[in-house]
Amino acid sequence: MSPAYRLSKSRFTAGLQCHKQLWWRVHEPGAPELVPDAQTQAIFDQGTDVGALARSYVPGGTLIDFAYDQTRQKVDATTVALAGTAPVIYEASFFADRVFVAVDILERRPDGFGLIEVKSSTSAKPEHLPDAAIQAHVLGQAGLAVRRVEIMHLNRACTFPDLTDLFARTDVTREVAALLPGVPAQAQEQLRMLEGPLPEVAIGPHCSAPHACPFHSRCWADVPAHHVSTLYRLGQKAWDLVSAGCGTIPALPADLSLSATAERQRRSVVSNRLIVEPSLRDALKAFEPPLAFLDFETINPAIPVWDGCHPYDSIPVQFSCHRQQRGGGYEHVEWLAGGPGDPRPQIAEALVAACAGARTIVAYNASFEKTCLRGLGLALGPKATASMEDIESRIVDLLPAVREHVYHPGFGGSFSLKSVLPVLVPELSYDELEVSDGSIAALELARLLLRGETLVEAEKTRLRGALLRYCELDTWGTVRLLERLRELADGT
Ligand code: SF4
Incomplete structure (x- = not known):
């Protein structure tokens, strides 16, 4: 396997969303789509601020503090910190099975270690679990006994000026344990895919969930006008119709039952004219x-x-x-x-x-x-x-x-x-x-x-x-x- 390709937690989760997206992220790291716009940068900055603040709520730790690309130094410094007595390590870094991860907060426990992934959301969400699972996998490969996995997130009940309960910690140990057996094969499949040509992946609901794909305009450039996914509030049913060969609104079966709004949309698109109901008056x-x-x-x-x-x-x-x-x-x-x-x-x-x-x-x-x-x-x-x-x-x-x-x-x-x-x-x-x-x-x-x-x-x-x-x-x-x-x- 080419040593050129390695995964990180963000690459792994991107690959779970779409192999094509991961391929572009790895093969075209300078792609203009990957340069964050002001809005994306503000979200990143907010995440960084929340992450830094979260550390003060799990105090007394050692920060593994190196430049973004100094992965070797980070891993070595983590080894040193683990040999010491610090109860907590921030950004503890590990590399195993061609996957590099930095754990937001690693807590020493009497029976092993607690892994804490910090999110700036107000709850633990399903898409956070693979992120925690790849870290737990790499830590296991590095020889650490991970006994507890938590998502640390903002707490909507917290009320200014009392910020003592700004964060809540949700135990996801069981959910992550259920994902762990599948992680090695998923990571290996992604690494194999990266060695080959750009994979063919059809557009679908994965283009916007769990995260908006930055390469949307590349893959959707040739999508015909009035794609069935633009039909008002059709949700997953739109993609079922695409699978059945109905790609556009005019191609929908005549007997397909739609809401009044979506039906008006269909009539308007098919006749290519503005529809105004007499009821507007x-x-x-x-x-x-x-x-x-x-x-x-x-x-x-x-x-x-x-x-x-x-x-x-x-x-x-x-x-x-x-x-x-x-x-x-x-x-x-x-x-x-x-x-x-x-x-x-x-x-x-x-x-x-x-x-x-x-x-x-x-x-x-x-x-x-x-x-x-x-x-x-x-x-x-x-x-x-x-x-x-x-x-x-x-x-x-x-x-x-x-x-x-x-x-x-x-x-x-x-x-x-x-x-x-x-x-x-x-x-x-x-x-x-x-x-x-x-x-x-x-x-x-x-x-x-x-x-x-x-x-x-x-x-x-x-x-x-x-x-x-x-x-x-x-x-x-x-x-x-x-x-x-x-x-x-x-x-x-
Ligand atoms: S737009 Fe969709 S198909 Fe294209 S890379 Fe992104 S997620 Fe994959």
């Missing part, structure tokens, strides 16, 4: 003037920073509101937190003022706005709860008006504002914006508010401007979308 009656259009942006820090917050709580830190004016037209009101302090009292106050006088508050995919309002009420006490409940009682969601009554082939099976707006209101576009989707906005907001001291003033001003423009487009887009829907309903 009645659906739009719920949007009674005077209207206000509301959109929140949030941050969700893994490690909470404000009183009463838990890991990954979504905290609204920005909103945009377009208010219908008596004489016609719209007034724009916006609010964005100014720094690292708790923004909730001020944003709640600004919201009440922004929504005053509106009979209907329009949001797109309103469950998000409603959750934000409930969270603000809970955090700020009874008076704020009453104000937030009042705002929530006036919210009407525009998304179902599209999903239940309208379809255009350009939607591609999605009813998100980013999918619907460019088709129905083509003069509005997110393409030119520096911040162009909600997850990027959340990252940039966290950078601006929580790590603002790392930015120079000009960068802060630029970032604030980009975030304000993005949020404003969400509410102005919703204004224009409702107007367009009214035109379409009038034409039915």
Whole structure:
């Protein structure tokens, strides 16, 4: 077997997801798809921060601290640490059967060792188990008696400012033991595969689960338009249809029973035209003037920073509101937190003022706005709860008006504002914006508010401007979308 190829825990789990993905990762380590974008890098950084913090919750350890590619030095230093008396070793490193692993936290126990894999999720998940299993296998090959395997993850019950219970440890010893017998053959199969040419692997649900594959655009480039996987909420059934030879929506059997929304999608795609149901007219009656259009942006820090917050709580830190004016037209009101302090009292106050006088508050995919309002009420006490409940009682969601009554082939099976707006209101576009989707906005907001001291003033001003423009487009887009829907309903 070629000594050029070796596995790591991340390579092994990538190989379990897809051999082709692993082949590209190993043979093209400089591929542009593997350069993390800002969002991926922020997730990596967050994982690194959580991992480093987790060590302080299992204190007294020795850190095996070498550069990324100094694997020999790491393994040698681990041998030295194991010969000593340290109760805990962080990043303990082992190499056996052509697999290198570094254990996040290795605990010495009276009967052997405890292996702890740190994850920045809030629970142990099935996809964490092979990751722990390959480590347990390599440690066993290196002669260590692993008696306990745990996933150490963030604890949603932890409430700022008391971070003593920030982490929880879930015992997965039994689950990992059940996987262990299969691990050597899986690793050897991956190593054999790496010696050969790029393997043939068909696209499938494994392209997005358990992790989004970075090579998606390579494998999906030739997938025909209206692939059956874009059919609204079909899930695994879509892939069963692909296996049965029905690759696209027009090729579906005529007698296939679909939900009303998916059936409308099929009719629209087959006829290649916009479908507007006559029922849209009645659906739009719920949007009674005077209207206000509301959109929140949030941050969700893994490690909470404000009183009463838990890991990954979504905290609204920005909103945009377009208010219908008596004489016609719209007034724009916006609010964005100014720094690292708790923004909730001020944003709640600004919201009440922004929504005053509106009979209907329009949001797109309103469950998000409603959750934000409930969270603000809970955090700020009874008076704020009453104000937030009042705002929530006036919210009407525009998304179902599209999903239940309208379809255009350009939607591609999605009813998100980013999918619907460019088709129905083509003069509005997110393409030119520096911040162009909600997850990027959340990252940039966290950078601006929580790590603002790392930015120079000009960068802060630029970032604030980009975030304000993005949020404003969400509410102005919703204004224009409702107007367009009214035109379409009038034409039915
Ligand atoms: S896109 Fe799918 S088939 Fe292609 S490498 Fe990734 S997981 Fe494998």
